[in-house]
Amino acid sequence: MEKIVIFGTSQLASLAHFYFDNDSPHQVVAFTVDKNYITENEFRGLPVIAFEEVEKHFPPSEYKMFLPISFKQMNFFRKAKFDEAKIKGYQCVSYVSSKATTWPDLNIGENCFIFEDNTIQPFVKIGNNCVLWSGNHIGHHSEIKDHVFITSQVVISGCCEIGENSFFGVNATIRDETVIGKASLIGMGAIITKDTPEFSIWVGAKSTMREGKSIDIDSISHKTNG
Known part of the structure; x- marks a missing residue:
């Protein structure tokens, strides 16, 4: 143990x-x-x-x-x-719930936290330090890069590429073969049908989507405390 x-x-x-x-x-x-x-x-x-x-x-x-x-x-x-x-030299373990639907060839990095009721289809690649809260669908041949946070009931369709440090709100939906740029914020209920640029915000508005302002990376604190 x-x-x-x-x-x-x-x-x-x-x-x-x-x-x-x-x-x-x-x-x-x-x-x-x-x-x-x-x-x-x-x-x-x-x-x-x-x-x-x-x-x-x-x-x-x-x-x-x-x-x-x-x-x-x-x-x-x-x-x-x-x-x-x-x-410091630590190897970081990952947790994948026994109640998640996965396949034996799951490709996953260190320090991932994957909750129950996630469906992760074959040939998905998940990088280091990712969180997938409960109830998401990750489509086949998609790649989730490092440090991504996916809340609940998010649908990422097949063959998508999710940039590092991205965040997905509840009920967001990503069309197949879509590239989500680094540090994109995909808001609750947003429907993404095209590639997103890095450091952008996307807000759901009923059945449509609209692009919000770009994230000012200089305004993001990189402090390791607080």
Whole structure:
């Protein structure tokens, strides 16, 4: 049984602990957060260790890590912490629910969090550090690149390419053979029928879609805390 440390003491960390406890061959042994955000020494009955020194207590040669972090700052915060964990030498595990529909050849990277009722068709490729909440459809031969967050009831049709750091709101629909540019924000209920440029926002409006303003990447904080 592989032993893992979970980053965070948030609701997502609590969910991750529950899923690993009930639906995986891993054993959670501790939680870790940035030192300035430690408010208690235990969480869910396990120790909370400062991230800055976690490798002293749980060396990466013996333990692995899982970082269930939200989409804040368009997933750039989750990317930053994932990169820090890799620099420390940790291998990051992925969780795929036993209640998801997948095939034996599922191609998936590190630190992915795939909830129940996802349908992932053959020849799909999923990169590192992605979150797929419950109830999505990922069509055949599609590629989801690193650090993507997909909420619920999203349909990504076949042969799509999803750029890194993108976010998908509930009930968004992507037409087949569509390229979603890096850090695109696809809003709730949006219907995407053409390629999207990088750092753009798309907002659903009944049965149509309209393009919003571009994201100013300089306005996105790359802080690793907060």
